[in-house]
Amino acid sequence: MNQVKPLVRATRSIASLSEFNPQLLRELKGRLKGINVLITVCLSLLIQLSIIINRLGQLPDHNYSEAQYSSYCFGKKKYGEYLCHTNLLGNWDINWQLFWLDTFIDLSVVIIIGLLVGGVYLLIADLVKEKERGTLSFIQFSPQSASSILTGKILGVPILLYLVVLMAVPLHCVAALKAGMSLALILGFDATVIACCWLFYSLALLFSLLSTNFVGLKPWLGSGLLAAFLLITNQSLFYGNYTYNDNILDWIFLFNPVTVLPYLIEHSNLPGIYVNYLSIEHLREISFYGEHLWEKASVGIGFILVNYYIWQHWTWKGLNRCFDNPNNTSFSKSQSYLITGCFIFYALGFTLQTTKSNKLFDNFLGLQCFLLIFFLVLMALLSPKYQTLQDWTRYRHQFNKSHRILGKDLLLGEKSPVIVAIAVNLAIATIYIIPSLLIFSFTETSQKIVWGLILGVSSLLLYGFIAQWILLMKHQKRATWSFITIMALVIIPPIFFSIAGIQDTSSASLITFLPTLAIENASFSAIITTLLGQWLIISLTGFQITRQLRQLGKTETRLIS
Secondary structure (H helix, E strand, O other): OOOHHHHHHHHHHHHHHHHHOHHHHHHHHHHOOHHHHHHHHHHHHHHHHHHHHHHHOOOOOOOOOOOOEEOOOOOOEEOOEEEOOEOOOOOEOOOHHHHHHHHHHHHHHHHHHHHHHHHHHHHHHHHHHHHHHOHHHHHHOOOOOHHHHHHHHHHHOOHHHHHHHHHHHHHHHHHHHHOOOOHHHHHHHHHHHHHHHHHHHHHHHHHHHHOOOOHHHHHHHHHHHHHHHHHHHHHHHHHOOOOOOOOOHHHHHOOOHHHHHHHHHHOOOOOOOOOOOOOHHHHHOOOEOOEOOOOOHHHHHHHHHHHHHHHHHHHHHHHHHHHHOOOOOOOOHHHHHHHHHHHHHHHHHHHOOOOOHHHHHHHHHHHHHHHHHHHHHHHHHHOOOHHHHHHHHHHHHHOOHHHHOHHHHHHHOOOOOOHHHHHHHHHHHHHHHHHHHHHOOOHHHHHHHHHHHHHHHHHHHHHHHHHHHHHOOOOOOHHHHHHHHHHHHHHHHHHHHHHOOOOOOOHHHHHOOOOHHHHOOOOHHHHHHHHHHHHHHHHHHHHHHHHHHHHHHOOHHHHHO
16 A cells, blocks of 8 residues: 555556646656666766766875875965965865856856856757657647647756756856855855756757748757857856957846856955956946846845846747747737837937946947848738738728738738838837937037937838849749848948949948948938939839839739739
8 A cells, every 4th residue: 555655646646647738748858767767867867977077186186295286285386276285184275265266167157158158059959850740730720829839848858957957066156165155155156057058948849840941950040059159258257258248248248147157256365366267347237227236135136137127028929929829920020119128228328327428429320320231120020922912902991990900900910011110129229329429428429329210210111122022033043032031131332442443431431231330421412312313212112122022912813814
């Protein structure tokens, strides 16, 4: 009877898990095999042992009679290390607190890279495999909600990775406590890593659902880009004596959880002469709308967690839409306006970290580059498919009364052309940015930045119109040609001007995506002429789009007749 009770409890636990999240139970059953678990446990222990052995190898050795130097001694410094001395008992006098701090840092970085890169690869590869087998469609039609299925994927697919980390938790906690860190900060760091993993895992699922192109390369592409980001930022943080740029790039660094480690190092109370990496002073240089948020660990970590939550929230909005209806775009137009507002709020906050005119001018150049990337991605996400546009033009008059109002449908409708929505998003960005030029006192460059911003936004709107025009063509590769055309408009003019010997400060550079560089030496008439030329092309392209939509709206019977 006593032997039956544990079996009954296990059966009830499985039944409860099946009711809570059937998808999670499916993933766990497929991965938690005996041999897989055994290999995972051994791998985790091997990684931990390698880290400990590596650090132990840097301690002085009793077998050598000559003077020894080590990072963990207290004597005179030479070549970056310290002369080792013995105590009265003949044992080496070791800085064990620094030893455990370095062990904790090593283990933390390995966990972060392993969880993020490995988890993203596994999730994308799993969803791609589900698509190829056709089982994803079966899952989509199951009674489970999209959130339940996707949560089951995130919790279940990388379960062996989680087991590796779970086995390392004792060493993680012991090393942190012996290094002098408080339990609250350790939990704050762990919460940051978990939140970051959840954000990137959500983005990985969205990436795997968005496009059917390059299916086999998707896992490598997604995890490779993330690995490159982590390696570059870690290289800068650890070995590049990185000082924060006082610009929008500081925001990008916050998406690497390693950025939180300086808080933990500071609270270990080790003298600065022994810890010469991940300086908290660099972190304190970051400001948001001119206000320093990094003086206190709780405020800094809280800001990072809120930042993760906001972007994870929008990612899940897109995930639910994509999963429930694969024919939908990832975001509705109404959501895109809020996303643009959030993006501009954060991007401008990290741009306005200084009131020095020259530095602020450079910061706005960086902001314009990020605006270009953001709006190109937004255009791709919002653009409806060719068949969707065809159905909209032909059957819009049969929709309900609210959809018959053309202006409202162009502004909020999911099946209508995207050009009005892109124009509204650009207007939101411009209206939010321009007042900052009046609030912050940098009158020497404010006028140049205003005109540069207006010309840059006009160029982005032109790209949007051209992209929509190409997407309405009957060519089968219209999406590919749209991408190639926009990339050519962005890349070729600067390259051509460079080869032709035309400098960035020339008026000719006003037609590039970064016209702010040429504003200083450009005359007012050249600026107006460029702006009018852009709007003339936008008007002609808009006329052509209208003509194509009318042609597309004709029924097959009318086309034959």
